[in-house]
Amino acid sequence: MKKYSLRTIILITLLIVGVSISALVYFFISQHREELIMATIEEKINLAETINETMASPIWIYRLALVPGMEKAFLNEMASFKDVIYIRIVNQDGTIYRSNIESEWGETIEDPDIFTVARTGKEKVKDQIFKGEEIKVIIYPGYQNRTVWIGFSLEGVKGEVKWMWIRDLTVTWGGLLVLILSLFLVIEHNIIVPIKEIVRVCEEVKKGRLNARIKISSKTEIGEFADIFNQTVERLKGSKEALEESEMVLRIKVAARTRELRELAGNLEEKVKERTKELETRIKELEKFHKLTIGRELKMIELKKELRKIKKKSSKK
Numbered sequence: 001m002k003k004y005s006l007r008t009i010i011l012i013t014l015l016i017v018g019v020s021i022s023a024l025v026y027f028f029i030s031q032h033r034e035e036l037i038m039a040t041i042e043e044k045i046n047l048a049e050t051i052n053e054t055m056a057s058p059i060w061i062y063r064l065a066l067v068p069g070m071e072k073a074f075l076n077e078m079a080s081f082k083d084v085i086y087i088r089i090v091n092q093d094g095t096i097y098r099s100n101i102e103s104e105w106g107e108t109i110e111d112p113d114i115f116t117v118a119r120t121g122k123e124k125v126k127d128q129i130f131k132g133e134e135i136k137v138i139i140y141p142g143y144q145n146r147t148v149w150i151g152f153s154l155e156g157v158k159g160e161v162k163w164m165w166i167r168d169l170t171v172t173w174g175g176l177l178v179l180i181l182s183l184f185l186v187i188e189h190n191i192i193v194p195i196k197e198i199v200r201v202c203e204e205v206k207k208g209r210l211n212a213r214i215k216i217s218s219k220t221e222i223g224e225f226a227d228i229f230n231q232t233v234e235r236l237k238g239s240k241e242a243l244e245e246s247e248m249v250l251r252i253k254v255a256a257r258t259r260e261l262r263e264l265a266g267n268l269e270e271k272v273k274e275r276t277k278e279l280e281t282r283i284k285e286l287e288k289f290h291k292l293t294i295g296r297e298l299k300m301i302e303l304k305k306e307l308r309k310i311k312k313k314s315s316k317k
Contacts, residue, residue: 007184007188007192010183010184010187010192011180011184014176014180014183014184017176018173018176018180021172021176022169022172022173025168025169025172028168029161029164029165029168032161032164033157033161036157036160036161037154037157040083040152040154040156040157041125041136041138044084044136044138044150044152045123045138045140047078047081047084047150048123048138048140048142048148048150049140050078051074051075051078051087051142051148051150052140052141052142052143052148054074055071055074055089055142055143056142056143056144071098072098072100072102075087075089075098075099075100076100078100079100082156083152083153083154083155083156083157084150084151084152085130085133085135085151085152085153086099086100086101086104086130086149086150086151087099087100087148087149087150087151088104088148088149088150088151089142089146089147089148089149090109090114090146090147090148090149091145091146092114092115092118092145092146092147093108094108094109094110094111094114095107095108095109096108096109097146111139113126113139114139114147117139117140117141117147118141118145118146118147120141121141122141123138123139123140123141124138124139125137125138125139126139128151130151133153134154135151135152135153135154136151136152136153136154137149137150137151137152138150138152190220190222191222194214194216194222194223194226195222197214197215197216197226198214198216198222198225198226198229201213201214201229205233205236210233210236210237210240211237212233213230213233214226214229214230
């Protein structure tokens with residue numbers, strides 16, 4: 001009894017393959033996302049290093065003396081880099097010395113990482129909430145015990161990852177749909193339809209219709225199976241016809257032998273009747289002879305008795 005459709009099994013298998021490939025795509029995109037984040041962090045570290053080296057150079061100090069507003073213009077220019085939200089120059093006590101956001105000048109930041117970075121001379125990357133938005137902040141050790149802060153968003157990374165998701169999933173599922181459709185059509189034409197034809201012919205043969213044949217022209221193993229099956233059914237049909245012919249001949253022979261036996265039985269019955277009549281006649285004759293013999297013996301006995309009487313009378317005289 002059929003419990004599951006072959007089409008359903010194939011579709012489920014192909015869908016499992018599609019989900020597995022999607023999982024792999026998700027894994028690679030997630031890995032690439034981490035790589036993009038690391039690349040973005042490295043880019044912002046290089047930016048902080050550039051800002052620090054520029055502002056620590058003697059030429060910068062000389063130009064700054066000539067153009068007082070150059071610090072603000074420089075920070076604004078650096079803050080125009082992709083995803084940069086703010087750039088701060090923070091003193092060791094937490095006071096914001098300069099920022100591209102002018103309203104922050106002179107404000108104090110209470111953060112122990114300022115002292116840690118200034119003491120160790122090693123940058124630090126951490127998460128921060130800025131105006132309700134989750135951002136990342138790089139605290140870079142700068143000149144004169146100051147630190148360079150660069151706050152940047154990951155929206156660019158998220159947008160790129162989103163685009164990668166759309167692109168890769170579209171390509172993946174588009175390719176999978178084409179592949180699934182192609183495989184399904186190939187399997188439908190070369191496997192499912194021939195198997196259904198084989199099942200149909202098997203049902204016909206099971207009902208005793210040995211003229212049924214599988215009509216498959218496939219050059220695969222299924223076509224080879226169909227040829228062997230047709231040959232087997234042809235031989236089975238020949239064997240059945242030979243058996244039916246032998247049965248018919250046997251029936252004719254049995255009928256003829258039965259007729260002979262009946263005739264022989266009839267002849268035997270007549271002969272038995274004749275012999276019975278003969279025996280009855282003989283028995284009757286024997287009975288008559290027996291009666292005659294008994295009658296003679298009785299007469300002999302009576303004659304012997306008469307003779308004795310006569311002898312007795314003679315002896316007395």
